[in-house]
Amino acid sequence: MADVMKDRRTDFGPPHYSKFLPPIIKENYGKWKYHEILKPGVMVHVSETDAKLFTVRASSGRLIAIDKIRNYCDLADKYCDGFLRFTSRHNVEFLLTKSENIDPLIADLKALGHPVGGIGNAITSIVHTQGWVHCHSAATDASGVVKAVMDDLIEYFEETKLPGKLRIALACCLNMCGAVHCSDIAILGIHRRPPKINHDTLKKTCEIPNVVAACPTAAVRPAEVDGKQSVEIIEERCMFCANCFTVCPSMPIADPLNDGVSIWVGGKVSNARHEPMFSKLAIPFIPNNPPRWPEAVEAIRGLVELWAANARKYERMGEWIERIGWPKFFKMSGIEFQKEHIDDFKHAGLTFKRSTHLTF
């Protein structure tokens, strides 16, 4: 074992990216002058050297088998001298020097079942997470919801007919691995029932002080339950964040009857025009309805179309709502405003309407 460690390489880091850059990028690195969107999913970047780089973007699927990766490699070998990349939203991008290759590549991609688009004023792929496929913490599935939603919204991926960019993200629990907290539309898996405590195993499997400390609302306190050292939950203080479960397997919170998704709107990340914004609660709860979550799919289409029909050019979801005000948003969307929408966490007071800037 010692010698295994001896002659073994560690801490050498990832391969240097330069090995993976196509020649045209090496030559024009830092020299790009401008870009143009040629058609949905296709853009050209023009360099000061007048070199032109064509990009074709397709949905990668993200959760893919090696077979699919090999398909991409075949296409990259065929059209891109063996280079390709993925994007920060998990699309696959093919980088071409010959414009005449664009259409054949697109044809091959379509044949492979991978839509081309997501560039410009479009809906691009949904950043998402593991869900029931791989995570113990999930309140809903990730890939299934994403698939159902994008099947429905694919026209907005394949065309650029929206007022601006619209970013959708999904996280299957409050840990928010999808970083959904700043998305135009966020789908968030939520629990609605306090954890069920397994008093027999808790002491053995968890550090009671850590469990108590993990609760943001101090709903967990140490308790002795029929002779066993354990914890108890003050139910009315619990808001189902599952952080106690994260640190303690003996407090399972997932519950088929009460888990589901909530929908959030109006977040953005870019600094373009408006500063970055958090997403805000639109629909407090939609029960999990696998395999295709039809209620969630319909609600999201409704939000997209409402925005598309009413936003001004370049207005992101949140910018549009800020202009018209939230009361109008609730009226127009038909979503009922409820107690759940009113913040009651740390900075709640700052979310109250502290002016008479109202629409009637």
Add this chain to the structure above:
Amino acid sequence: MADVMKDRRTDFGPPHYSKFLPPIIKENYGKWKYHEILKPGVMVHVSETDAKLFTVRASSGRLIAIDKIRNYCDLADKYCDGFLRFTSRHNVEFLLTKSENIDPLIADLKALGHPVGGIGNAITSIVHTQGWVHCHSAATDASGVVKAVMDDLIEYFEETKLPGKLRIALACCLNMCGAVHCSDIAILGIHRRPPKINHDTLKKTCEIPNVVAACPTAAVRPAEVDGKQSVEIIEERCMFCANCFTVCPSMPIADPLNDGVSIWVGGKVSNARHEPMFSKLAIPFIPNNPPRWPEAVEAIRGLVELWAANARKYERMGEWIERIGWPKFFKMSGIEFQKEHIDDFKHAGLTFKRSTHLTF
């Protein structure tokens, strides 16, 4: 005593305002159509009945002897059929039906030493409080600072040459009786040294639990000091709000060496254009320098002139600063940005700059 109470009137409330309204107002009550500012301190309101009501506004002084009130009454009898009013900012208003009375009235007011103005895009009287004249809680005087500042700014009261309204308020301690927290420029008396506890009297004069509860930062805790039940202060937790002193006379906080004023900017109350805003800290501390607080007077003139020279038409102080950003405000004003400016109370995180919207 019982019978004293018997035939005595209580709970009859203030006189009904209608007894005090001049006929022209009774006739045109609710019928006013528009108004025009005729010259500094003078405006006319025109009714649907075409009746015209002329208003002449003068600084009342607020802290005045009955002799002065009688002078006002003489003028009201002479020019206004015996009617007059005061404003929400403590100016005195004379209501005339005859325009030819305006100039003689103004002449008489000037002779009385009371400047006419404060209407429109002007600086009107400073809302203020009691200070050393009447309050036990004062960290500075009120009337003296106000007098010195307005002596210096009087041109902006008597003329209307500013981009918009500018409201100045003063409060002599954090209780903020002047409600300075939403003023274009606020002058706030502050302490900078923890209360000195009188352990001999504390138990007798104060409810220890109330004193402990009164501290926003939990700096006060019960303690026994040489045998006496009392409290102690964790100095590094004390931010000198004096709330413990408010509930407990045995914790005097006023301190000649460390008391003074702080200057705040950018608040507003009206809903015009921008929603109401709190004032924000500009100058953390200026030592008390009676009788005329020259450093404070100079600092305030500097702020007024900076705003006047750079704001766009109608932009209140806070609207202007929001457009250009606080870094620019600090650069232009020459005020040094310090640790004290950074919020560290409850909602501090929301005051951090959470974008790249910066000017260089």
Add this chain to the structure above:
Amino acid sequence: MADIPKTPLLDELEKGKWPSFVTEIKTAAKRSPMCADLLGQLEQSYREKIGYWKHGGIVGVMGYGGGVIGRYSALPEKYPGVSHFHTIRVNQPAGWYYTTEALRAICDIWEKHGSGLTNMHGSTGDIILLGTTTDELEPIFAELTKFDFDIGGSGSDMRTPSCCLGMSRCEWACYDTMALTHDITMHFQDELHRPAFPYKFKFKMSGCPNDCVASIARADMSIIGNWKGDIQMDKAAVTEYAKGGMNIQSDVVNNCPAKCMEWDGTELKIENSYCKHCMHCINVMPKALRPGKERGATILIGSKAPIVEGALLSSVLVPFIKLEPPYEELYDLVERIWDVWSEDGKNRERVGEFIQRVGMGNFLEAIEVEPVAEMVAHPRENPYVFYEDYYEEGDEDDEEDDA
């Protein structure tokens, strides 16, 4: 005729064009020894940079729990005239209108029984009679009574309500502020005079969103006039303003926070359903634009100064309400709020702080008001939602239990 002490420092404040409070005190001192000692103590404060007043004790008039602020000098031997120097808060008439007759009456009373010094007015709105002794309180009250002047609030009671002058002289008043202010004051005389709340409660009435009594910043209940329906426009007058040199695009349209106005050089268009009722366009074109015809008010709750939990602005509680006598709907609401707050509020906890502590949603349930989107600037950003019901195994799918 008291002899007036030397006040070299205060004398500096008799210079300059702004009215001098020092001159006023000196004038009063000619008549009142109290004011002579006030000058002395104040001069010492100016010299030593510290005040010399003690905490106020409880003083008042019989049958009333508020309206008088007890004040005692910390240096009574040196300044006996101010050993007692209490303030009486006299409830002003709504809108601060007076006849000279009424004012002279107050002056006469105050000359006889007090220092002769006043604040016209205090920042809550009362007439402040500044400086008298405990034994003068009853006589003063008796004489005020003769002239129908009652006293105002202090301590943990309803404070003296105040308002902008509204319809009496302003073309923009969306409800009768003075009428409502007087009515509230009369309706709640007991709450005004006998402190029984966890802490003070203030009403301020403004006739429109310009909020000329700063109610949104300093009233536990802020009642601010507002309108529904289209802003009334006199197109001819708009043209006049344009001709008169007003740049309607930059002065008006570009300043509209709702971005709901358009100006094509000849015609001004307002998308009224998006108007945020900020008043700006009306403010700058008073001859051309007026608030819409359906008038009422927005009720906001909770503003206050910083102590203890930090300053608050009032926030929307009722987006729009018609306000006509007998104001039953309003008074019912106020009573429900006071009941809940008096029941569960902590000592010295303003209603705004109380709402923050218990949560707006719970507060609304307690006062039986439906949550509406107008109450929030935006819905919650955090996912920490206290969903109140969940299904138990074996429930009928349709029915839910309370947690």
Add this chain to the structure above:
Amino acid sequence: MADIPKTPLLDELEKGKWPSFVTEIKTAAKRSPMCADLLGQLEQSYREKIGYWKHGGIVGVMGYGGGVIGRYSALPEKYPGVSHFHTIRVNQPAGWYYTTEALRAICDIWEKHGSGLTNMHGSTGDIILLGTTTDELEPIFAELTKFDFDIGGSGSDMRTPSCCLGMSRCEWACYDTMALTHDITMHFQDELHRPAFPYKFKFKMSGCPNDCVASIARADMSIIGNWKGDIQMDKAAVTEYAKGGMNIQSDVVNNCPAKCMEWDGTELKIENSYCKHCMHCINVMPKALRPGKERGATILIGSKAPIVEGALLSSVLVPFIKLEPPYEELYDLVERIWDVWSEDGKNRERVGEFIQRVGMGNFLEAIEVEPVAEMVAHPRENPYVFYEDYYEEGDEDDEEDDA
């Protein structure tokens, strides 16, 4: 060749035009029994609306503390193929560029030693190899090593840094994001592989304020390109856009958050000293406008997801910094931050939460950074200022003591 279970529910997700993960799992299942059992368990999850994974235990490769997520089925008897189903996070090359050769190599390894399922990529940026057993971890690492692929972060360590493609294909990159990302990754290999922090620490590098890796929302340190000096303008190209039908007034000027642009119909003026560097005008006129010539970045700190204290956005720490190798200034800053946070941070307290707890001012003192106005959206609104020095009686007027 494992036999694939019936999955009537999952089969519904093979319908529709969007690529189907179910089809992908089935493809992999043709080869891997693990994936067959994954399908079975997933179908059961779909049927019963609940996941069947247990908490991950600590598994990994020798000498590394992170990079592997242990995952075990809660129904191992029923689905033995996924009784172990660990994830390996492989550190992606900066910018997510690949040669087909490199990708094929990874596919071959994963075919031999794992489920054959991947995420391209994980949302932190790693290549996610989804599903293998504990005993395969070492062989996989050995083979990855051959192809120069190292593994990424997990647990309380520096997480795998990621970036936008920056200068490689974007005209707006204000610094070399890929170069910096690679350099940070190499510079902090030990911190990446051996968890020693209070909690995770993430870096994300974006080349300009468009922030194409969403760094301001999900990186403990967000490094976002920015510029000084005037926006470069090609006046002819501006005219072109106007001719081309762009409404420069409404599309560009009216959307400028700094209100610092003017368009008179022929000439576009920018008051650059007021520009807020939002990118909008550049975004809509890429041929006409470009960032200014002095390039660098703004460093922001502290963003994270909600657990525990609520979601945070990063806030400005260094308004502008030039970023060229060897990046000493940056690394010194990072080390100081890590020292303070590691010293005083609580278990599972992200640096953003740590700053909120100790106060930005104190944090800045500890890391020896001067406070500047760029760090705040606005100065404090509350008067609760912790003035740190006060005079004692008898002090020389000029000198102060610490409290």
